[in-house]
Each structure stands twice: as C-alpha cells, then as structure tokens.
Amino acid sequence: xxxxxxxxxxxxxxxxxxxxxxxxxxxxxxxxxxxxxxxxxxxxxxxxxxxxxxxxxxxxxxxxxxxxxxxxxxxxxxxxxxxxxxxxxxxxxxxxxxxxxxxxxxxxxxxxxxxxxxxxxxxxxxxxxxxxxxxxxxxxxxxxxxxxxxxxxxxxxxxxxxxxxxxxxxxxxxxxxxxxxxxxxxxxxxxxxxxxxxxxxxxxxxx
Numbered sequence: 001x002x003x004x005x006x007x008x009x010x011x012x013x014x015x016x017x018x019x020x021x022x023x024x025x026x027x028x029x030x031x032x033x034x035x036x037x038x039x040x041x042x043x044x045x046x047x048x049x050x051x052x053x054x055x056x057x058x059x060x061x062x063x064x065x066x067x068x069x070x071x072x073x074x075x076x077x078x079x080x081x082x083x084x085x086x087x088x089x090x091x092x093x094x095x096x097x098x099x100x101x102x103x104x105x106x107x108x109x110x111x112x113x114x115x116x117x118x119x120x121x122x123x124x125x126x127x128x129x130x131x132x133x134x135x136x137x138x139x140x141x142x143x144x145x146x147x148x149x150x151x152x153x154x155x156x157x158x159x160x161x162x163x164x165x166x167x168x169x170x171x172x173x174x175x176x177x178x179x180x181x182x183x184x185x186x187x188x189x190x191x192x193x194x195x196x197x198x199x200x201x202x203x204x205x206x207x
Contacts, residue, residue: 001037001092001203002062003055003146005155006073010048011081018050018080019043019197026072027200030054033068035061041198042107042157049192050080051109055092055203062089090146090155093123095203096131097142105141105196106166107159108173111189114154119147122154122186127207129180133172134158139165144203153189159196166193 010018022041030036037055044050054069056062077085114122126145134140139161146155160166170193177188 001055001057001095001206002059003053003090003092004062004066005051005053005088005090005146006076007086007088008050008052008077008080008082009084010043010050012045012048014079014081015043015045015048015050015197018076021076021079022052022198026076027198029072030069033061033065036065038200038202039198040196040201042109042194043197044192044194048082049194050082051194052076052198053201055201059091088148088155090148092144092203092206093147094126094131094143094145095201095206096135096144097205098135098140101141101159101196101199102161104162105159105199106163106193107157107196108166108170108191108193110154110156110177110191112154112156113152113187113189115185116152118184118186119149119152119154122184123147125180125184125186126154126156130156130176131207133176134169137165137169139168159199163193163195 035057042051141159143158
C-alpha cells in the first residue's frame with residue numbers, strides 16, 4: 001500500500017475552510033476512485049502547516065491518480081491561502097489502529113533518516129521499540145510508518161484521543177527518540193504535534 005502527502009503552509013485563519021473543503025467535497029469526489037483508501041488532514045494552527053495524505057492500494061493506482069487530482073490540490077491550496085506545496089510519495093510499511101480517532105484527536109509526526117541501507121532495520125526497530133510503548137500509552141488511537149526508499153526517509157505518525165493525552169507522553173517519546181538515535185544511528189529530522197482535522201484513512205491493518 002502507498003500514500004501521497006501534500007504539505008502546505010496555510011493562512012491560520014483559513015484552516016477551517018480547508019478542512020471543510022476536504023470533508024464536504026474532496027472525499028466525495030475521491031470516493032470510488034480506483035484503489036483509493038481514504039484521506040487525512042493534519043493541521044498545526046500555530047504555524048499554518050497542513051499535511052493532506054491520501055492512501056492507495058498500490059503504487060500503480062497512486063501514480064494513476066496524480067494528474068486527475070491536480071485540480072483538487074490547487075483548489076485546496078487556494079482555499080488555505082497557501083502559495084506553494086510539497087508532494088511526497090511513500091510506501092506504507094506499518095499501519096495499526098486501536099480504535100477510530102474521535103473529534104479533537106491529535107498526532108505526533110516524526111521524520112527520520114536512518115543510516116544508508118538501514119530503512120528496513122529502522123522499520124523493525126519501530127515495531128520492536130516504539131509500537132509496544134505507544135500502544136500502552138493513554139489515549140492511543142493509531143500508528144503508521146511511511147517510507148521513501150529512494151530518499152532514505154521515514155515518516156512515523158502516532159495519533160491520540162486529544163492533545164492532553166499526547167502531551168502526557170511527550171517527554172517519554174523524546175527520551176525514546178534519543179535512545180534510538182544513540183543505538184541505531186538514526187537521525188531525527190523533524191517532529192511536529194498537530195490536530196488530526198480529517199481522519200478518514202481506511203488502510204487495513206499492516207504490522
């Protein structure tokens with residue numbers, strides 16, 4: 001399974017308009033597209049950073065959708081008041097859901113670069129050292145790991161019922177990242193905490 005993420009810097013006062021567009025129009029338009037497995041929208045209201053992600057059952061269906069969805073990407077960018085976007089395509093290595101994310105759910109997104117040739121080893125380390133930890137955390141909803149083999153990058157997302165439950169494990173998550181960096185040589189490039197404004201990814205269990 002595969003995913004395409006679109007990162008945009010929105011005007012903070014336009015984020016609700018963008019969320020409404022995804023919920024009211026984008027999802028209905030994409031429903032029924034060959035191989036489509038849903039969409040999510042992560043938003044950081046403090047910075048305006050928004051990440052829209054669509055999931056697909058194969059690399060072929062993801063690539064086939066690219067041109068068809070170009071007008072949708074442009075419409076979303078204009079609605080959010082952004083002036084540019086970054087597109088990334090990923091292989092979905094892990095997707096695990098404990099329960100559906102409720103209204104008010106939040107997520108921690110982590111980008112990391114493992115040592116050369118160690119992408120699969122880093123995914124295994126996430127399964128062994130991180131997934132059991134987050135599964136037992138208060139308010140845990142779901143966890144995923146996306147990989148870009150060509151760029152040698154990972155993107156992990158863990159969602160929680162609320163910002164309060166996310167905040168309660170912030171320090172321990174930071175300590176776990178530091179320990180993994182020391183033990184495996186992985187470089188943590190960026191970490192953000194954001195609102196899960198749209199949560200309609202229907203990726204089946206993949207652990």
